[in-house]
Amino acid sequence: MNKKDLLREEIIRRSGVNPKKCMKCGKCSGTCPAYEEMEFHPHQFASMIDSGDIEPLIASESVYKCLSCFACVERCPRGVEPAKLIEAVRLSVIREKGANRMTANDVPAMVDEETPQQLLVSAFRKYTK
Amino acid sequence: MQRIGVFVCWCGSNIAGTVDVKAVAEALKSEPGVVYSTDYQYMCSQAGQDLIVQAVKDNNLTGLVICSCSPRMHEATFRKTAATAGLNPYMVEIANIREQCSWVHKEMPIGTEKAIILGKAAVAKVNLNTPLTPGESPVTKRALVIGGGIAGIQTALDIADAGFPVDIVETKPTIGGKMAQLDKTFPTLDCAACILTPKMVDVAQHEKIRIFSYSEVAEVKGFVGNFDVTIKKKARFVDETKCTGCGDCVDKCPMKKNPNEFNMGMDNRPAIYIPFAQAVPKVATIDAGACTMLKKGKCGLCSKVCGAGAIDYTQKDEFISEKYGAIVVATGFNVISMDKFDEYAYNQSKDVITSLEFERLTNAAGPTAGKLLRPSDGKHPHKIVFVQCVGSRCENCAEKGKEYCSKICCMYTAKHAMLTRDKYPDTDVTVFYIDVRTPGKNFDEFYRRAVEEFGVKYVKGMVGKIVPEGEVLKVQASDLINNKQMHIDADLVVLAAAIEPDKSARPLATMLTASMDTNDFFTEAHPKLRPVESPTAGVFLSGACQGPKDIPETVSQAGAAASKVIGLLCKDKLLGNPCIAGSNELMCNGCSSCERVCPYGAITYLDKEFRMPDRTTKIRRVASVNPAVCQGCGACTVACPSGAMDLRGFANDQIMAEVDAICK
Structure with a gap:
C-alpha cells in the first residue's frame, strides 16, 4: 500500500466514517456556520478523503477553523459525519512531533474577563495532542 | 418399482462447458430404478422434448429426472412434456446442474462429480414420487x-x-x-x-x-x-340515498372552524361538509368530533335546512x-411528517410548506382561489426557494426520513417552479437539488424548459437550515458547483417532502x-x-x-x-397447486402448532370420531388443511411435533431420500 492509501486508511479507521456513503448533496456545507472561514468545506473533506487527496487538507488552516459544532453530523441525510473526518485529519497533523497548535505559553495572552474557562479547556483538547 | 428415465441437458456449453454430460448420464444409469439414461444438447427444445416423449413410450418409463437448469426456469416445460407422454406431471424431478453446478464451478471434474450427486438425489426422490392431482375451487x-x-x-x-x-x-x-x-x-x-x-x-x-x-x-x-370480506361503512350521519348534495347544510352549519383536510388544513370547513365541488358521491358527511348536535345534543340546524330530510343523527357504523x-x-401514499426536520422550520413558520400544500395554494379551487399568496400574511411572495429530497434518500435517519427516492418530486418541483415563473414573472425562483432525476417520456425536456425558457434557477446543493426572521425566511444553503455558501432571504419555502405508503x-x-x-x-x-x-x-x-x-x-x-x-x-x-400439506389424522395429536405457524390461515381443527382398537369410538381434535388456501410453504410440516403433517411432492421421506443419496 502506498503512502497515500495508508493515510486514507488511517483517517477512515480513526474517524470511523465511511466517506463512500456520501451522496454529494452538500447539506453539510449548507449548514456549516464556519463555512466562510474554511478553505476546504465539509463536503470537500468527505470527497477528498475518499479519493485519497488528503495532503492539501493537512496543509490547510481549515482543520482548525471547523468549530466542531457537529451541525453537519446532525443533518447529514446519509450519516456520513463530516466533522469526524475533519477531526481525524486534524489529529494527523497535531500528533506529529512538535505540531501542537497551541501551547501553555499561548494561554495568558488569551485570558481575559470575557473568556470562559471551558473555552480554553476545549481549545486545548482540540489543538493539542 | 419405478422405471426412471434420466435426461441430461448440455444447455449448449452452459452445462457441457464445465460438466461432462456423457459421464453424468453414464453414472446415473446404474442408480436404483433407472432404466434409461441419455444426454442431449437442448433438452427444452422441441427435439429434446420429443426425445423424452419417445423414450417414455419405448421404455415404459414411470418417472423422469431432467438434469438441466433451475426448476424455476423449465420445470413447467418438462411437466407439460411428461403430460404429453401420458405421465402424471408430478412424476418429473429436476436436478439443477446449471445455476447450482456448472455456473459456479470452473473445473470439469468437480462440476461433473457434483452433477452426478445432484442427479442421484433427484433419482432417489422420483423413486418415492406419487402422481398428484390439483384440486379445483370455484371463482366468485x-x-x-x-x-x-x-x-x-x-x-x-x-x-x-x-x-x-x-x-x-x-x-x-x-x-x-x-x-x-x-x-x-x-x-x-x-x-x-x-x-x-x-x-x-x-x-x-x-x-x-x-x-x-x-x-x-x-x-x-x-x-x-x-x-x-366485511366492509365497515362508517356513520356519516347523512342518508346517502336521500342527500342531493345541494350544500344548504354546509352553508348553515355554525361550526365552521375545522381544518379542511382537502386543502391540507390551510383553511377551514364546517362540521358538515362535502370535500369539494366535484366529490363522488356528492353527499355531505358530518364530522362527529366537531358537530355540537352529536357531541352535546344541541343545534340540529342542518337537519332543519335539509329539504331532502337526509340528516340522521342516529346513524351507526354499518x-x-x-x-x-x-x-x-x-x-x-401520503406525504411524510415534517415534524422531525427542525432545520427547515416547518413547524415554526407558516411560510414553509410542503409541495402538496403548494398544489392547493395554486389550485383555483384551493384556499386562495388559485392566487399564490403566503399563508402567514396573504402577501404575494417574490422570492421562493424549493428544497428537493426532503426526507428522501436518507440513510441513518429511518425515524426521520426514508431510504428510497420518492421519484415524483423532481418533476413536480420543476412544474411548480415553471408555473410560478409563468404566472408571476416578477418572482425569483430557486430550486436546490442533489440530482435532477427525469427518466420519463418528455420529462427531461420539461425540466430543461423550466430552466431555459422560464428562468428557474437550479442550484446543485442542499439547504442546510432555514431560520424565520421577521417577515423573511433566512435560507442558508450550499452551491456545490460554485463552491460557495448561499444566503437567501426567501418569502416562501416549498419542501419536496418524501412520500410514504x-x-x-x-x-x-x-x-x-x-x-x-x-x-x-x-x-x-x-x-x-x-x-x-x-x-x-x-x-x-x-x-x-x-x-x-x-x-x-x-x-x-x-x-x-x-x-x-x-x-x-x-x-x-x-x-390449485397439488404440492400442499396434508395431515395424517391418525398421528395428529391436536396440538395446534401447525395452525399457529400457517401464514395463510389454511389449517383448521375438527373434532372427528375415530374407531379405537378396542372397538370403542373416541372423538379427537385433528388438523385439517384447506387445499384451496394452502400455498405449500411447508411451515406446518416442520412445526408438527408428531410428524403428522407432510407436504405432498416434498414429503419428509422424499427429502430424506435425497439427503441420503447426497451423503452416500
Missing part, C-alpha cells in the same frame, strides 16, 4: 378495489368494462384521492381535475361499480376466488359482508396475508415479471401502494392489475 365473479384514488378508479373501470361487478372501498367521504388535490400534471400541464373528474363520474355512473365511500375493510377471510374472487390493493396499508396487509417490504410498500410476486400481483394468490397491486409512482405509471399499472383480475375472474374453476 366480483372484484374488490381497496382505495378510490386514480389507481383504484382506473382498475375498477377496466374490470367493470370487461363485464365484472366491482366494489370500491374508500376511507374518505369521496373518491379521487391525491390526484383530486393536484393543480396541473406534468409534463403536459393538463389540469388534474379536468382529466380526473370525468373518470370519477364514469365510476359513479357505471352499472357494474358500487362505491363504498367513508368505509374501510374490516375483515378478510377466504382465499383466491373466494374471499369473504357492516356489510360480500364475497369476492379478487382483491386489488390501491391504498396509495398510507398508514392503512400495514394492517390491511396483515388481513390479506400479503407481504410488504421494510418501508411498508406491498411486495410484488416478481419485481420484473409479475409486478402487479402480490405473492398471495388473488391479491393484486395498483398504484403507489407498491412503490412511488407518478400518474402515467399508476394508470398503466392500474390497467395491468385489472387485466390480471379479469384473467382470474374469467375462469369458472381454479386449479
Whole structure:
C-alpha cells in the first residue's frame, strides 16, 4: 500500500466514517456556520478523503477553523459525519512531533474577563495532542 | 418399482462447458430404478422434448429426472412434456446442474462429480414420487378495489368494462384521492381535475361499480376466488340515498372552524361538509368530533335546512359482508411528517410548506382561489426557494426520513417552479437539488424548459437550515458547483417532502396475508415479471401502494392489475397447486402448532370420531388443511411435533431420500 492509501486508511479507521456513503448533496456545507472561514468545506473533506487527496487538507488552516459544532453530523441525510473526518485529519497533523497548535505559553495572552474557562479547556483538547 | 428415465441437458456449453454430460448420464444409469439414461444438447427444445416423449413410450418409463437448469426456469416445460407422454406431471424431478453446478464451478471434474450427486438425489426422490392431482375451487365473479384514488378508479373501470361487478372501498367521504388535490400534471400541464373528474363520474355512473365511500375493510377471510370480506361503512350521519348534495347544510352549519383536510388544513370547513365541488358521491358527511348536535345534543340546524330530510343523527357504523374472487390493493401514499426536520422550520413558520400544500395554494379551487399568496400574511411572495429530497434518500435517519427516492418530486418541483415563473414573472425562483432525476417520456425536456425558457434557477446543493426572521425566511444553503455558501432571504419555502405508503396499508396487509417490504410498500410476486400481483394468490397491486409512482405509471399499472383480475375472474374453476400439506389424522395429536405457524390461515381443527382398537369410538381434535388456501410453504410440516403433517411432492421421506443419496 502506498503512502497515500495508508493515510486514507488511517483517517477512515480513526474517524470511523465511511466517506463512500456520501451522496454529494452538500447539506453539510449548507449548514456549516464556519463555512466562510474554511478553505476546504465539509463536503470537500468527505470527497477528498475518499479519493485519497488528503495532503492539501493537512496543509490547510481549515482543520482548525471547523468549530466542531457537529451541525453537519446532525443533518447529514446519509450519516456520513463530516466533522469526524475533519477531526481525524486534524489529529494527523497535531500528533506529529512538535505540531501542537497551541501551547501553555499561548494561554495568558488569551485570558481575559470575557473568556470562559471551558473555552480554553476545549481549545486545548482540540489543538493539542 | 419405478422405471426412471434420466435426461441430461448440455444447455449448449452452459452445462457441457464445465460438466461432462456423457459421464453424468453414464453414472446415473446404474442408480436404483433407472432404466434409461441419455444426454442431449437442448433438452427444452422441441427435439429434446420429443426425445423424452419417445423414450417414455419405448421404455415404459414411470418417472423422469431432467438434469438441466433451475426448476424455476423449465420445470413447467418438462411437466407439460411428461403430460404429453401420458405421465402424471408430478412424476418429473429436476436436478439443477446449471445455476447450482456448472455456473459456479470452473473445473470439469468437480462440476461433473457434483452433477452426478445432484442427479442421484433427484433419482432417489422420483423413486418415492406419487402422481398428484390439483384440486379445483370455484371463482366468485366480483372484484374488490381497496382505495378510490386514480389507481383504484382506473382498475375498477377496466374490470367493470370487461363485464365484472366491482366494489370500491374508500376511507374518505369521496373518491379521487391525491390526484383530486393536484393543480396541473406534468409534463403536459393538463389540469388534474379536468382529466380526473370525468373518470370519477364514469365510476359513479357505471352499472357494474358500487362505491363504498367513508368505509374501510374490516375483515378478510377466504382465499383466491373466494374471499369473504366485511366492509365497515362508517356513520356519516347523512342518508346517502336521500342527500342531493345541494350544500344548504354546509352553508348553515355554525361550526365552521375545522381544518379542511382537502386543502391540507390551510383553511377551514364546517362540521358538515362535502370535500369539494366535484366529490363522488356528492353527499355531505358530518364530522362527529366537531358537530355540537352529536357531541352535546344541541343545534340540529342542518337537519332543519335539509329539504331532502337526509340528516340522521342516529346513524351507526354499518357492516356489510360480500364475497369476492379478487382483491386489488390501491391504498396509495401520503406525504411524510415534517415534524422531525427542525432545520427547515416547518413547524415554526407558516411560510414553509410542503409541495402538496403548494398544489392547493395554486389550485383555483384551493384556499386562495388559485392566487399564490403566503399563508402567514396573504402577501404575494417574490422570492421562493424549493428544497428537493426532503426526507428522501436518507440513510441513518429511518425515524426521520426514508431510504428510497420518492421519484415524483423532481418533476413536480420543476412544474411548480415553471408555473410560478409563468404566472408571476416578477418572482425569483430557486430550486436546490442533489440530482435532477427525469427518466420519463418528455420529462427531461420539461425540466430543461423550466430552466431555459422560464428562468428557474437550479442550484446543485442542499439547504442546510432555514431560520424565520421577521417577515423573511433566512435560507442558508450550499452551491456545490460554485463552491460557495448561499444566503437567501426567501418569502416562501416549498419542501419536496418524501412520500410514504398510507398508514392503512400495514394492517390491511396483515388481513390479506400479503407481504410488504421494510418501508411498508406491498411486495410484488416478481419485481420484473409479475409486478402487479402480490405473492398471495388473488391479491393484486395498483398504484403507489407498491412503490412511488407518478400518474402515467399508476394508470398503466392500474390497467395491468385489472387485466390480471379479469384473467382470474374469467375462469369458472381454479386449479390449485397439488404440492400442499396434508395431515395424517391418525398421528395428529391436536396440538395446534401447525395452525399457529400457517401464514395463510389454511389449517383448521375438527373434532372427528375415530374407531379405537378396542372397538370403542373416541372423538379427537385433528388438523385439517384447506387445499384451496394452502400455498405449500411447508411451515406446518416442520412445526408438527408428531410428524403428522407432510407436504405432498416434498414429503419428509422424499427429502430424506435425497439427503441420503447426497451423503452416500
